[in-house]
Amino acid sequence: MKFLYSDEPIIACSTCNHANAALAVLRISGFKDLAAFSPFFTHSGPIEPRRVYYTKLRSGDEILDDICLTYFEGPKSYNGENILELSIHGNTLNTERILKFFISKTNCRLAAPGEFTYRALKNKKLTLSQVEGLDLFLNANSGYALDQGLSLLSGNLQETYTELYDLFLKHKSALELSIDFIDDVGEETAKGYFDASLADFKKKFESLHRRVIPMEHNLIQPEIVLAGLPNSGKSSLFNHLLQEERAIVSAVAGTTRDYLSESVVIDEVKYKLIDTAGIREATDLIEAEGIKRTKKKMQHSFFSVLLINPLQMREEFSALAKLHFDAVYFTHKDMPGFAAAQQKVIADFPQFGPMGAVNLLAEISSLEKELFQCVNKKYLQATQNKPILLDRHKLLISQVSVQLESYIKLSTYESDVAILSHELNILATCLSELLGIVSPDQILNSIFSNFCIGK
Ligand SMILES: Nc1nc2c(ncn2[C@@H]2O[C@H](COP(=O)(O)OP(=O)(O)OP(=O)(O)O)[C@@H](O)[C@H]2O)c(=O)[nH]1
Ligand SMILES: [Mg+2]
Structure with a gap:
């Protein structure tokens, strides 16, 4: 990360700065001396920490804006540094102008994405899980993701990890006991400790592991993909569901050449609805690329819908x-001949969910209702066991599971303590990463790459 070792003062807009709004909040962090900012405010008295001051922002005699300012003195601030928070008027041009003003008149530079939060991590104001929780919370597309983000932010999941780690340490000491103090405690007692501590750890871990569901079910940004052969009506359905003519619909096969995506909210979950390029053996390079992307989207979708026009079947349908x-x-x-044409191919398609016949040019509110109910049902089912949403956590928990399994096998059939100890150390590494005790650079990079400027 480019800003890893920098501690110069930074500034950024922490609210959305792409659209005009009543207010925008700018944050300046990491400065040493608050007095350096006094010439920019008409307020003349002292500025106490954690109090809001209504004042004017000025450049010499020129007034730039009416603002409210709050000073958070480090270390009692979001990231442990001195922070000045300014509520200004939220026209994006105004925001830009005031940002440039501070950058030119002070030693602040524009913050890199996630830099405020990175400093909070560095100054031990937030743990790694809390940072991930914050990211999830701010970008959540469902009430469930919001709850889990908040739970991570408030340290709940971290507590579970810590309890698990404590049980792990108990087991590790039980193993050490059987190495170093076997003569003092006796073999039977040592074995008793060993077995009981392993059983406790396993039980706790299993309840956590049940919350890991496969990676391809992306519940953070769930996608509904409309797929099929060309001319099957994907774009027609896409437009119907969005209630706007977003995609081009035409009788020319291969009209949609790259996928299109728009948000659609179903029962308070925001999905990406995706219209895809019809699948066929394409000679055109661009269409071929579009089809490749269609296949990728189908693979990673949360919910996939296949549309078939039985009157225009092609050999690609068998795949x-x-x-x-x-x-x-x-x-x-x-269309004439539909029933007979449908009859010919219907048996080829295994039924996993609703299967029906439809005229997309007519009223399709019952199809829409059925589809949305199905999507919602799948989402509720997928979230009922409180699955863990973050891929990094899912991956580490799965790694612990594999490692634990091989350790348990060894502990039953192989009593060489040196080997057991080695296996436990591998387990310890995965658990420490889960707890955020070790945070290799690439983990930090991947977490902070999601952050936008101002966080
Ligand atoms: N009669 C009839 N026409 C339909 C129906 N569904 C779609 N169409 C028409 O079929 C043609 C193709 O529809 P599209 O929605 O563009 O199909 P598509 O699957 O997006 O096609 P590609 O983008 O080429 O892959 C258009 O002329 C639609 O108006 C239907 O149920 N009945
Ligand atoms: Mg289309």
């Missing part, structure tokens, strides 16, 4: 028929 789709609809129900 599609082998895949899992959450819903399958036969379109062009209104």
Whole structure:
């Protein structure tokens, strides 16, 4: 990370600075001397920490804005540094102008994305899990993700990890006992400690592991993908669901060449609805790339819908028929010959969810209702066991699971304590990463790469 060792004062807009709003909040962090800012405010008295002052921002005699300012004195601040928080008027041009003003008149520079929070981590104001929780909380697309972000931010999941780590340490000391103090405690007692501590750790870990569901179910940014052969009605359905003519619909096969995505909210969950390029053997390079992307989107979708126009089947359909789709609809129900054409192919498609026939040019509110109910049901099912959302945590918990399994096998059949000890050390590394005790650079990089400027 470029800003890893820098501690110069930074400034950024912490609210959305892409759209005009009533207010914007600027934060200046890491300065040593508050007095250096006094010439910029008409307020003349002292500025006490944690009090709000209504004042004017000025450049010499020129007034730039009416603002409210609050001073948070480090270390009692968000990131442990001195912070000045300014509420200004939120026209984006005003925000830009005031940012430039401070950058030119003081030694502040524009903060890099996530830099305020990185300093909070560095100054031990937040743990790594809390940073991840904050990111999840600020970018959540569902009430569930919001709750989990908040839970991470307030340290709840960290508590579970800490309890798990404590049980691990107990087991580790039980192993050490059987190495170093076997003569003092006796073999039977040592074995008793060893078995009981391992059972406790395993039980606790298993309840955590049950909360890991496979990676491909991306619940943080769930996607609903509309897929099928060209001309099957994907873009027509996409437009219907969005209630706007967002995608081009035409009778020319291969109209959609790259995927399109828009947000759609179903029962308070924000999904990405994705219209894809129809799958066929494409000779055109751009279309071929679009089809490659379609296949990738299908693989990672949370919910996939297959549309089939039975009157325009192509040989590529047999590959599609082998895949899992959450819903399958036969379109062009209104066209002559539909029933016979549908009859010919329907048996080829295994049914995993709703399967029906539809005329997409007519009223399709019942299809929409059915589809949305199904999506919602799947989301509720997927979240009922309180799954862990963060990929880094899921990966580490899965690694602990594999490592624990091999350790348990060894501890049953192999009593060489040196080997056991070695295996436990590998387990310790995974657990420490989960706890955020060790945070290699690449982990920090990947976490902070999601952050935007001002966080
Ligand atoms: N009669 C009838 N026409 C339909 C139906 N669904 C879609 N169409 C028409 O079929 C044509 C293709 O529809 P699109 O929505 O563009 O199909 P698509 O799957 O997005 O096609 P590509 O982008 O080429 O992959 C358009 O002319 C639509 O108006 C239907 O149920 N009945
Ligand atoms: Mg299309």
